[in-house]
Amino acid sequence: MKAFAALYAALDQTTKTNAKVEALKQYLAAAAPEDAAWAITFLIGRRPKRLLESRKLAQWAMEEAGVPDWLFGECYHAVGDFAETMALLLPPAENSSALPLHVWIEERLLPLREADDETRRARLVEAWREMDEPQRFAWNKLLTGEFRVGVSQTLVVRAIAEASGIAPEVMAHRLMGDWLPSAEFWRQLVAHDTRDADISRPYPFCLAYPVEGEVEELGDPAEWQIEWKWDGIRSQLIRRQRQTFVWSRGEELMTDRFPELDALGALLPEGTVIDGEILPWKDGAPLVFAQMQRRIGRKVLGPKILGEVPVVLVGYDLLEWNGEDVRERPLEWRRARLEEMAPAGSALVISPVVRGATWDELRALREESRGRKVEGFMLKRYGSPYRVGRKKGDWWKWKINPYTVDCVLIYAQPGNGRRASLFTDYTFGVWDDGKLVPFAKAYSGLTDDEIREVDAFVRRNTVEKWGPVHAVKPELVFELAFEAIQKSSRHKSGIAVRFPRMARWRKDKRAEDADSLDTIRGLVAGHDQENL
Amino acid sequence: MLEVREAGLYCPQGDFYIDPALPVARALITHAHGDHARAGSQAYLTTRTGEALVRARVGDEAAIESLPYGATRRVGEVDVAFHPAGHILGSAQIRLEHAGEVWVVSGDYKLSPDPTCMPFEPIRCHTFVTESTFALPIFRWGDAAGVVREIEEWWRGNREAGRASVLFAYPVGKAQRILSQLDASGGPLIYQEAVERVNAIYRGQGIALPHATEGGDLSQALVIASPQMQGSAWLRRFGKASMAFASGWMRIRGTRRRRSLDRGFVISDHADWPGLLQAIGESGAENVWVTHGYVGALVRWLEENGKRAVAVELKLPAEEAAE
Structure with missing residues (x-):
């Protein structure tokens, strides 16, 4: 916990990316595998399901600090961060814990799941008393799950990649999907020879930059595959070993929410990964996005809502074909395979290619965006691979003016x-x-x-x-x-x-x-x- | 004995103001910070030790009289005395006595030790007028000497990394408090002009402060500058420096991050929450007037703990009052 609290402080103390990566590398190099696994879990924004209600946590911290409710409120208002407010309010620390991070989490935090409130309270107060102030702060962050420390997933990926000597793309891929933090997981993560076994795992999404300046600077429109920029939920549909997985870009597994896509998966060949956009769709055209919001929050999807707001996957790209990672193949090759495999009349709609001889012609077409419920155009360079993350050059979004x-x-x-x-x-x-x-x-x-x-x-x-x-x-x-x-x-x-x-x-x-x-x-x- | 007027706290029995926000006939000044000492009044009364600093603030032509700490002067029908407040050089609490009733106006104060000024002196009174800049229990200061060691450590780390260290510190008081305890042997020491101006006044009062270095490798330097200099062209000469701020506000991560600072050193010339409660307790006062800061929180706390407390709304302090 000492090293982890120090890492948190180091990350928090600098605004410079290189310094953050350096701090992470130093921590990861020195950490035990089980500690490293937990540390990155939190840093990339995953966490065990919330164990404790904030309200109770606050109550216990207030009692320990001897501060009434209203005064806690005043303090929170000044600090703006719940975990920090509690750490600043607790009585002055007299100890500092030498226990490692994974012990704190596995033996002290996770067992609270089964405990009653009285035990939870006692254990937490005990924990606070064993820690110094920076440790309390990091610990409270673990408890509340508001772990923002100005570290993006890309940055964590970069640090692990540099520390382990594994390519960042591979690392990004290994970090996706479902996994549990453990020493074993960490070893696999930094191992040079593991075949990634997890069948549910998506690929990192390729993201576009907005067009800067004039679109003419991109050269001849004929060099670009032009599509409408759809406004839905960017996602990957995976079909492997006769199972279907739907992932959002926020790395949320959403298969249960979209039975239409689960069914679509069954129609696809084994070893397929499609990048696309989930859209509410009826009679060959999208519905407004607000319609999607009607069904997205529901746990139970009845026939009524499924009938009123059906969805499709508007397919953009093919990342895996016959179980092979095809991201390095040229765009047009991937597109051709994608078109071939689309089952007729299914919930897979291939994102149409828009043609225009000149940018001016396209500019005029773009004016139809609002009527088509799209946000403008996507421009993808012919011949380009499917890249990892936001890289300049091959993918551009050319949005309508707001x-x-x-x-x-x-x-x-x-x-x-x-x-x-x-x-x-x-x-x-x-x-x-x-x-x-x-x-x-x-x-x-x-x-x-x-x-x-x-x-x-x-x-x-x-x-x-x-x-x-x-x-x-x-x-x-x-x-x-x-x-x-x-x-x-x-x-x-x-x-x-x-x-x-x-x-x-x-x-x-x-x-x-x-x-x-x-x-x-x-x-x-x-x-x-x-x-x- | 005091009432709140537009210009601030006014004493009718003595016909004077304390730390008025507007020009008045007679002003008693607790200390030389810009939100307490303002130019334009016809006559000033302050401490002997603080006189030079107050003069620097209100102007050479101002009519300033001064009293040693503890000496009593009758003003109108009121006996007035200045007692150390421990805030900055020459800072005072002002004790007012009239017909057996005693009031103390604390000005700004702190209880923790500071080699550049006399320590806070608890004074018994009927009514205590306290500041509340840091009147929330999240504000709790550690040992200031320890913080100065952290500053030296940060400077050393920056020297090794080949970058200058820029420390923002309020140029009246805070900078000198740090400098008086700093081991300046590590590298070149550079003062921004506003800081050096006040350093000179402190030295004139017998406070030893390290002198700025001539020349030297800028990447090894420690630069002491007013917080207002952040982002200024003047700072560019130091290249990719590490930026830090010494202030009680650095206790909150958000205030440091919002200013895009690399480090925040928690050191304040105001009382922290335990300090405020201790000072109020030791005054023995039945009534407490609470001025600038977290007024509402302190008033409510005192009331819930058996004191009579009044929120005193004074004119908004100037920008520089932030500390």
Whole structure:
């Protein structure tokens, strides 16, 4: 736990990627295999199922610290991180634990699963008393599972790859799928000769960069396979050893949620992996994404919802063919195999290729995006392999320009983590009948300096508070950009937008100049008549 | 004995203000930080040790009188005395006595040791006016000398890695507190101008501080600069330096990360939560007035623990009040 707490502190103390990789490598080189396995499990954001409710955890920490409920709340408000708040509040540490990480997890943490609350409480207090402050913090992070420390999966992969001398692509692949942290797993992970046995394991996704500058810089359109950029759930469908697995890009196994795709898998040849997008689809065309949200959260999928919102896999690419990894073959070869294998009338729809002789012609076609419920184009270079992660050069997304609306800042609340002591989460209103109605929330798009400026404004101009939410004098106008817009009965404004963000701070505008709900309704009308 | 007016805390029996935010006829000053000592008043009264620092803040022409710690002066109908607050050089709590009633205005204070100023002196009173900058139980300071060792360790690590060390520290008080305990033999020492200006005043009061080094390898240097210098062009000359900030706020990871700092050293010239409670307890006061900081939290805590506490809203402190 000493080494792990020190690693956490080292990762937390630098903003530089190389320094983080170096700290990870040092830790992994010195750690026992079972400790290394647990460490990376947490660092890449996996964790054992949550054992303890935050509310109880907080209760026990408060009792140990002798702090009343309301004061814990004040402290949390200042810190913005639950695990950290508890670590800072607990009575001054008198010990430091020499037990290794895996012992803490396997012998002290996991057994709590079976325990009653009284035992859990006693064990936790005992644990806190054995640890110093950095250890308590890392431990609390393990308990709460909010393990963000500015380390991405790519970075962890890079560190393990460099530490073990195994190619990062192989490492990324080995880290996917279902596995349990153990010494054995770690040995396999860094072994030079294991055949990866796990049949459910997906490949790392290839990701695209947005087109920078003018699309003409990409050369002749004929060098590119052009597809619509679909807006669904990016996923991989795997058929191996007569089993089907559906993975999301967030590495979630979703087979149970999509019986249509499970059935599709049975129609595919053995040893097949398809990269695609899951879309709600009816009568040969996509439904709005909000329809997908109706079924995605459900545990039980009845015939009604399956009938109303059926899904398909829009196939982009073929990664494994007859059990062979074909990612290094050229794009057109993979595409041809994919087209050959699509069973007629099945839930596999091959993403159509869009043709255009010139970029201008394509530009005109792209204007149809909103009507087609897509986000623009994907451009994939002919002849290119299927790469790992976000690499520049072969895959580009050429998105339509977002919608924009001028809105007024009406509520603000503090952010989380790094932004905890600043007001960074904003709600924006638009005019409706002489009043500002809440329209969208946005968190991103401002520079640090602008955030500080807005923060100062909020502090000076709060007119009312409800918990952490501050209502402010309606004065600041922002241009909000978003990708899609539709009617919604769940929103006060009657409208829901997708991916809202702050495009610009319109210091040149006054609140009166902001847009009205009517204008925005016009955008919906132009886009989508569908009733939800 | 005190009331809150637009310019701040006012004493009608003595016809003076304490640390006024606006120009007044007579101002009693607890210490020389910008949110306590402001230019423009007609007459100032402060401590003898703090006079030079206050003068640097309010201007050469200002009419400043000073008193040694513990000496009593009658102002109007009130007996006034300055007692050490342990915050920075010359900082004071102001004791007011009128018709047998005693009030103490603490200004900013800390209880932990600081070689650059007289230690905080507990004074019995009926009403204690306390700050609350760090009045949450998450704020708890370790041993300051230990923190200075951490700073030296960080500097040593940076020298080995061939990069300069830039330490942001509030230039009035904090910087000198660290410097007075620092082993400066490791490499070149560079002061930003605002820091050196105050260093000179401290040296004038007999506080020994290491001198800046002429020349030397910048990649081995320790640079002491005001926090306001972060991101400035002046810092560019030090190349890819490691950036650190010495402040009580560094107790919270978020405040360090938000500023994109490599290190945060938790060292404060304000009392931490246990310190505040100790000082309030030792004052024996039945009434506690709570000013700038986590006012609400401290007031509620005191009330729940049997004290009479009042939240005192003073004019928003200046930007630099952050510490």
